Structures are given as structure tokens and as C-alpha cells.
Amino acid sequence: MKIEGSVSVDAPADEVWTALFDPAVMNSCIPGATDIERVSPTTYRGKVGIKIGPIAPSFDVVVEIDETTENESVSATIRGEEGSRASMVNANALMTLEPLTAEQTELRYSTTVSVTGRLGKFGLGIMKKTAEKQARQFAEALSRRLSEAQPDDRGEQEQTPEPHRVRTRSASQPPAPSDLACSLENISFEYALPGGKTLPVIEDVSFDLRRGEVVTILGPSGCGKSTLLHIAAGLLPCKSGRITIDGENIIGRPGKTGLMMQSDELLPWRTVLENVLLGPEVLKGGTTKADSMRALELLEIAGLLNFEHHYPNALSGGMRQRVAFVRTLMLDRPLVLLDEPFGALDAITRGEMQQWLLEMRAQLDQTLLLITHDVDEAIFLSDRIMVMSSRPGRIALERASEFDRPRNFEEIVVDPRFGALKRDLLKAIHPRNSSR
Ligand code: ADP
Ligand code: MG
Helix, strand or coil, X not given: CEEEEEEECCCCHHHXXXXXXXXXXXXXXXXXXXXXXXXXXXXXEEEECCCCCCCCCXXXXXXXXXXXXXXXXXXXXXXXXXXXXXXXXXXXXXXXXCCCCCCCCEEEEEEEEEEEECCCHHHHHHHHHHHHHHHHHHHHHHHHHXXXXXXXXXXXXXXXXXXXXXXXXXXXXXCCCCCEEEEEEEEEEXXXXXXXXXXXXXXXXXXEEECCCEEEEECCCCCCXXXXXXXXXXXXXXXXXXXXXXXXXXXXXXXXEEEECCCCCCCCCCCHHHHHCHHXXXXXXXXXXXXXXXXXXXXXXXXXXXXXXXXXXXXXXHHHHHHHHHHHHCCCCCEEEXXXXXXXXXXXXXXXXXXXHHHHXXXXXXXXXXXXXXXXXXXXXXXXXXXXXXXXXXXEEEEXXXXXXXXXXXXXXXXXXXXXXXXXXXXXXXXXXXXX
């Protein structure tokens, strides 16, 4: 596969080359490369791996920079060991940069990634996404490096400060028609009680989810979180408001979302693979070889390869939740809804599962709407957090979780911003307690 793009470089060619050879930039120009260090002017050493799940193969590489003409053209070749232990997948990446002259303000690049081994269509899709992401990161890293290199000595002619002079454009990327994955508008809901009474549970809830975003809903028990998720899953008809995915109102229509609950609901008489294949089996009346292939790939990403023929009772609680999550992913829905997915797990397993979910998310770019009562979990996992008030639930607070990804819980928990955000969220969840 080939990923092409260009970076607009408003800097002299030699400065661009110097910036290119910065290890930080090198690290981001090769798909899957990490820890690249310069060992000689034209040789870098590091690791490369196709990061697919916790068992990602990773092997040492030598990156050779082959400068064909000084300051004109550069290409980097990565060679990994033949065949990696974990998944029998091997990859090679070659990045080529077009010659750059003094007059040019555009640096064109192309990265060719070739993969050999047992990697089906789905795995290739992930590989492609990873490579595209890496190409964007390369352009961003180069941009950052260049703007650091030239503080403001050209400020005399150009007064307008442009923090990102370097635009990135990847030719293989779609033109991004819309960033919106799902939009909830003015959702209000009440349960009908015996005797003609009603119980108002949700009041005028509206928010959007962007593609690939993780949004968490926090709120006191009984405020209507699960009810809201069931409405979004199309399971509860709701007369007031709209939930739009791909331009369709999905209220009362279950086909656009996948729902995963606190209990894993695995069928004990079916193996892991058979449980995971349940979705396509029920929806299409049977499974194809492609379904099995995809199920195995997802199980591999989830760190469950070699467990496909086990029965659920042979698995730990955390593994069972992973299987349940993979089963939800098999439905291939634009939005996955998770109702306290780790609520039944012990604290240590929950921590491991949170980290695992972040890794899965990073690789799959899946949009997630998650419910939890655990404020730490919400901050750690989310891009944005919504706090619902007590019944009838309204959105009482919306906050972004401002920590960079990839995240490490031990690091962010000691960050003063963590404490401040947690305080605000707790105050919004229990407004009466907070005055004490
Ligand atoms: P949460 O998930 O935030 O704890 P739920 O959405 O499960 O809250 O429930 C919200 C409120 O609606 C609770 O008071 C609950 O008792 C009530 N409720 C839930 N399901 C039903 C139902 N089927 N009929 C009547 N009331 C219900
Ligand atoms: Mg609930």
C-alpha cells in the first residue's frame, strides 16, 4: 500500500533536511517505528512493529538513510527480521521524499508499506490506518521541528503569526465529509408506570460525538444513564428528540449501534470464537469464512489469540469482557455503547482493562459512548465527559479530558489537572455534598 502526501515547508531546503534528520521526526516517518536513535550521520537504529494489540510484534531495525544527492533526495529503508514470533506478520516500510529545491515550498513524500504473513483484509485496514496516521504525524513533527528551528527571524516581512505554517495533506485520505459520528438532540424520556402515572427520567439531553471520540457519561445512580444508552441502542422508543447517525434518526431502530453491558452475557456452551460469531450468525443467518477471519483478527488484537477454542468458563473476568467487546465489534457499527463495562471487575483487572480499551481504541478508531460511575476511569479513558444531574437527568456539566494520548494512568493521576478535574466532576455529580 502506498500513502502519499505533502508538507508545505516555508523554509530553506537545508533547514528542512536538518529538521528531517531529527530523531523525533524520523520516529514518526516510518509506520510503526519507535525509539529511533541516530548512530551515524546516515544510520538510525530503533524498533519497528505493527502495533496490533498487546502482542504486537516488534523487532529491531536499522534505518538506512540513502541520500542520493546531497540536499536533494532522501529515502529511508527499514528492514525487520523475517517473520515475527507473535503473529507471523512481517512488514517493510519505505519512505521516499521528493527532491526539494530552494524555490519549492512543498515537500512531497510517499510511504510504501508491504506486509507479508497472515493478515487478512481487516488487519490490512488497520495497517493502512496506522500508516496514514503515521504519515500525518510525520508532517506534524516536521512542522513542529521547523517552527522551533526558526523562532521569529522572518517576522519582519510576515507580521501575522501562523503557529502551523506547515499544512499536511495525505492524498490517500478521504476529504473528510463530516467529523460527526452521532448527534443526540433534545432527548427527553419518561417511563409509563402502572395506574397511568409517569416517571420523568431524562430531560432535554443534547450532545454530539465526533468520529473516533470516547465520550463518557457520569452521574448518580438512577439518573437515567442506562436508559439513555438503551434509547441510543434503539431498544427504547422515545417520542421526544432525535438521535442521528449517518443522517438517519435511529430512535427505535437498533441497527447502527453495538451495545455492551456490565455482565458479559457469553453463552457458556459456545467457544470464544462461536460467541464472537454470534452477531453475524443471527443477523445474516450464517457465517462466512471472511467472518471467521475477521473474528480471529479481532481476537488477536484483543490479546485473545489461542483462546478461540476455549469455553467462557475457562477464562478470567477480564478476558470474558474482552470477548464480549470483540463480539460487539463484530457487528461493525459506527457507534459502540458500553454500560459500565468494567463495573463487575476487581480493581486491578479494571485498571488493566482500561489500559487495554485505550489501546484497542487507538488502533480501531472506534467511536465509543461509555457509562461509568468511576470518575478516575472517566478521566483516564475519555476525550469528553458529560455529567448527568439526578433524575430527571440533564447534562449538568461537560468537560474535556485534556491529557495527551497515549496515556499512562500512573502519570496522569499525579498531574494537578487530574485532581482539579476530578473535583469539578464530583461536585457536579453530588452538588449538595460539595457545600460541606
Ligand atoms: P442509571 O443507569 O443512571 O443508574 P437507569 O437509567 O437504569 O439509571 O434508571 C433511571 C430511573 O428509571 C431509575 O429510577 C429506575 O428505577 C427507573 N427505571 C428504569 N427502568 C425502568 C422501567 N422499565 N420502568 C420504570 N422505571 C424504570
Ligand atoms: Mg445503569
